[in-house]
Amino acid sequence: MKYVDEFRDGDTARHLAERIAAEADPARRYAFMEFCGGHTHAIARYGVASLLPANVRMIHGPGCPVCVLPIGRVDQAIALALQHGAIVCTYGDTMRVPASGGLSLLKAKARGGDIRMVYSAADALKVARQNPAREVVFFAIGFETTTPPTALVLRQAAAEDLANFSVLCCHVLTPAAITHVLNSPEVAQWGTVPLDGFVGPAHVSIVIGSAPYEPFAAAYRKPVVIAGFEPLDMMQAILMLVRQVNDGRAEVENEFVRAVGREGNAAAIAAMAEVFEHRESFEWRGLGTVPDSALRLRPAYARFDAEQRFSLTYQPVPDHKRCECGAILRGVKTPSDCSLFGTVCTPDNPMGSCMVSSEGACAAHYAYGRFKDIPVVAA
Amino acid sequence: MKTDYQRPIDWRQGRVDLNHGAGGRAAAQLVDELFARAFDNEWLRQGDDGAALPAPPPGHRLVMATDGHVISPLFFPGGDIGGLAVHGTVNDVAMLGATPLYLAASFILEEGFALAELKTIVESMAAAAREAGVAIVTGDTKVVERGKGDGVFITTTGVGALPPGRAIGGANARPGDVVLLSGTIGEHGVAVLSQRESLEFETRIVSDTAALNGLVAAMLAAVPEGAVRTLRDPTRGGVATTLNEIARQSGVGLHLDEAAIPMQAQVAAACELLGLDPLYVANEGKLLAVAASEHAEALLAAMRAHPRGRDAAIIGRVVADERRFVQMTTRLGGRRIVDWLSGEQLPRIC
Numbered sequence: 001m002k003y004v005d006e007f008r009d010g011d012t013a014r015h016l017a018e019r020i021a022a023e024a025d026p027a028r029r030y031a032f033m034e035f036c037g038g039h040t041h042a043i044a045r046y047g048v049a050s051l052l053p054a055n056v057r058m059i060h061g062p063g064c065p066v067c068v069l070p071i072g073r074v075d076q077a078i079a080l081a082l083q084h085g086a087i088v089c090t091y092g093d094t095m096r097v098p099a100s101g102g103l104s105l106l107k108a109k110a111r112g113g114d115i116r117m118v119y120s121a122a123d124a125l126k127v128a129r130q131n132p133a134r135e136v137v138f139f140a141i142g143f144e145t146t147t148p149p150t151a152l153v154l155r156q157a158a159a160e161d162l163a164n165f166s167v168l169c170c171h172v173l174t175p176a177a178i179t180h181v182l183n184s185p186e187v188a189q190w191g192t193v194p195l196d197g198f199v200g201p202a203h204v205s206i207v208i209g210s211a212p213y214e215p216f217a218a219a220y221r222k223p224v225v226i227a228g229f230e231p232l233d234m235m236q237a238i239l240m241l242v243r244q245v246n247d248g249r250a251e252v253e254n255e256f257v258r259a260v261g262r263e264g265n266a267a268a269i270a271a272m273a274e275v276f277e278h279r280e281s282f283e284w285r286g287l288g289t290v291p292d293s294a295l296r297l298r299p300a301y302a303r304f305d306a307e308q309r310f311s312l313t314y315q316p317v318p319d320h321k322r323c324e325c326g327a328i329l330r331g332v333k334t335p336s337d338c339s340l341f342g343t344v345c346t347p348d349n350p351m352g353s354c355m356v357s358s359e360g361a362c363a364a365h366y367a368y369g370r371f372k373d374i375p376v377v378a379a
Numbered sequence: 380m381k382t383d384y385q386r387p388i389d390w391r392q393g394r395v396d397l398n399h400g401a402g403g404r405a406a407a408q409l410v411d412e413l414f415a416r417a418f419d420n421e422w423l424r425q426g427d428d429g430a431a432l433p434a435p436p437p438g439h440r441l442v443m444a445t446d447g448h449v450i451s452p453l454f455f456p457g458g459d460i461g462g463l464a465v466h467g468t469v470n471d472v473a474m475l476g477a478t479p480l481y482l483a484a485s486f487i488l489e490e491g492f493a494l495a496e497l498k499t500i501v502e503s504m505a506a507a508a509r510e511a512g513v514a515i516v517t518g519d520t521k522v523v524e525r526g527k528g529d530g531v532f533i534t535t536t537g538v539g540a541l542p543p544g545r546a547i548g549g550a551n552a553r554p555g556d557v558v559l560l561s562g563t564i565g566e567h568g569v570a571v572l573s574q575r576e577s578l579e580f581e582t583r584i585v586s587d588t589a590a591l592n593g594l595v596a597a598m599l600a601a602v603p604e605g606a607v608r609t610l611r612d613p614t615r616g617g618v619a620t621t622l623n624e625i626a627r628q629s630g631v632g633l634h635l636d637e638a639a640i641p642m643q644a645q646v647a648a649a650c651e652l653l654g655l656d657p658l659y660v661a662n663e664g665k666l667l668a669v670a671a672s673e674h675a676e677a678l679l680a681a682m683r684a685h686p687r688g689r690d691a692a693i694i695g696r697v698v699a700d701e702r703r704f705v706q707m708t709t710r711l712g713g714r715r716i717v718d719w720l721s722g723e724q725l726p727r728i729c
């Protein structure tokens with residue numbers, strides 16, 4: 001277990017915390033967005049925020065694939081199970097995302113929908129092979145990390161000419177989302193987004209490499225440091241961001257050199273390119289419609305596209321009126337600014353996207369950090 | 380000896396059918412040849428529908444606990460549903476500081492279930508009961524149609540005797556007390572997950588399922604009456620959920636030290652891989668204790684001297700906090716809340 005312990009060592013953490021405190025200029029404030037839900041989770045679970053000086057603030061970005069899944073897409077998956085009688089296979093956390101009419105995939109399952117939790121896209125394919133008489137749909141969600149496996153099973157399904165398998169493709173793209181956070185029309189309404197830099201995602205970058213962030217860093221003059229998911233990776237990345245800000249640099253740096261290169265994984269990129277093409281626009285929960293930010297199946301794979309196969313139409317469904325997810329995902333507000341936080345909206349009964357998965361900003365704050373909102377009683 | 384000119388049960392190829400639950404000859408045969416034989420004791424031998432049991436000595440109180448066991452898969456590394464059904468209820472009784480004495484067992488079998496597997500499960504129950512020193516004195520068997528059960532469901536009810544003056548419960552933790560844990564966490568949950576269809580992964584992790592009444596007896600013998608305030612086995616929902624229950628019942632806060640919580644490296648690695656927090660993973664052979672701080676070291680020594688408590692550790696302390704938060708200093712030196720689990724823990728996506 002040495003491998004993991006090395007990245008969680010308390011002494012190293014203290015040393016890094018001291019460096020961050022020493023190098024962060026007390027005269028200014030630093031706000032960094034960790035894009036990825038895995039980072040949000042690591043910060044919360046290891047109490048990283050409590051090790052940072054008061055003028056260094058971390059903001060949770062839209063990088064949790066479950067959180068950004070819009071209600072309308074979950075509705076589609078539920079309709080496939082309940083109305084079309086298909087077996088719907090999907091990843092675990094997706095089961096809990098609230099949908100219209102008080103439903104979720106979990107609740108639709110209780111109503112008799114044949115909805116199965118799988119641990120990989122390949123498992124969904126297996127279900128299709130085992131149930132030749134049934135339609136089997138893989139509800140595919142996630143960023144560039146989970147996209148290559150979906151591409152591979154689609155290739156496989158085509159090779160086998162599987163007649164009963166299709167994919168409801170809700171794969172989304174990281175660089176587009178990061179850009180949108182800085183660029184959307186709503187940003188004008190909230191004033192300047194107070195973001196000084198980004199912690200770039202770990203697993204996504206293993207696939208796409210660090211190069212796709214370069215145009216972004218240059219265009220928006222924002223530093224990006226790609227970091228692993230261990231808490232010490234996070235702290236190292238924060239120190240690197242502080243240094244870039246102090247030096248007035250806006251570069252793409254890579255803290256996660258043990259896994260990420262500049263070019264990414266060519267085979268995975270090729271598989272994605274063969275099977276998928278960009279959608280003109282896609283609705284994200286909390287962010288609204290983001291141009292060029294998601295994937296759909298190429299025409300050559302049309303017969304495996306659940307949207308076409310079942311003639312599904314997309315019906316957007318708004319979040320709770322008072323939900324502040326949009327502002328939170330852009331770093332303008334924090335979870336405790338939301339009047340629903342912890343009362344109407346809790347992890348057991350989420351109203352907005354940020355409360356859905358444990359990696360969402362509101363859920364992470366609820367589960368790990370809310371003691372800070374209320375004065376701590378001396379032990 | 381041939382009785383009733385009955386065909387012997389085919390233990391190799393046979394399957395549960397609806398007759399086995401119908402109360403007729405087939406049912407009687409199953410009870411005689413399987414349950415009564417495996418659990419054999421004076422009460423079962425009488426063959427009545429209930430058991431007449433001696434009253435506990437004067438001043439003692441009766442403790443009763445019941446638990447339904449549904450688990451998939453029925454067999455997992457380190458155990459099966461049978462042993463688990465005994466351990467779970469024995470432990471529930473023991474966690475009140477009582478001596479578990481008798482169990483009742485109710486089986487709901489699914490039509491078509493292999494008799495050979497049923498036999499293995501029942502024998503494992505018998506072995507677990509013998510080891511824990513409890514007698515299975517009465518029971519029931521029902522059969523449901525194929526598709527209406529998951530092989531076997533077992534409900535066990537336990538009865539134990541509580542000596543006069545003993546008060547151990549979730550509401551007794553007081554600020555200043557310490558929190559002890561009897562050993563490494565998460566083995567049962569990870570062992571079961573490793574066998575789940577479509578998740579199967581190679582591991583040497585085995586379930587920790589075990590009866591804890593012996594450990595409890597050793598602990599209570601080592602310190603004065605009243606020093607142990609609370610005992611609880613962190614089963615479903617894991618250590619985190621159990622500690623939140625104690626904090627809520629007692630109206631206190633808890634502060635944990637993550638570095639002090641014992642865990643096998645393999646369990647940590649598996650949880651890492653699956654995106655699970657081991658604090659929420661189920662255990663079946665561990666206990667949490669809240670005890671007066673002045674007796675903590677003696678208690679810890681007694682736990683470590685017992686085979687079921689070898690890796691015991693002091694993992695935290697009780698503080699005054701009317702919000703009843705369970706907080707933790709992480710291995711990294713940061714602080715966080717250890718909250719109730721919302722829903723089931725599901726493996727992460729990316």
Ligand code: SF4
Binds near residue numbers: 342345
């Ligand atoms: S607390 Fe709930 S409603 Fe409020 S912003 Fe967060 S997710 Fe939305």
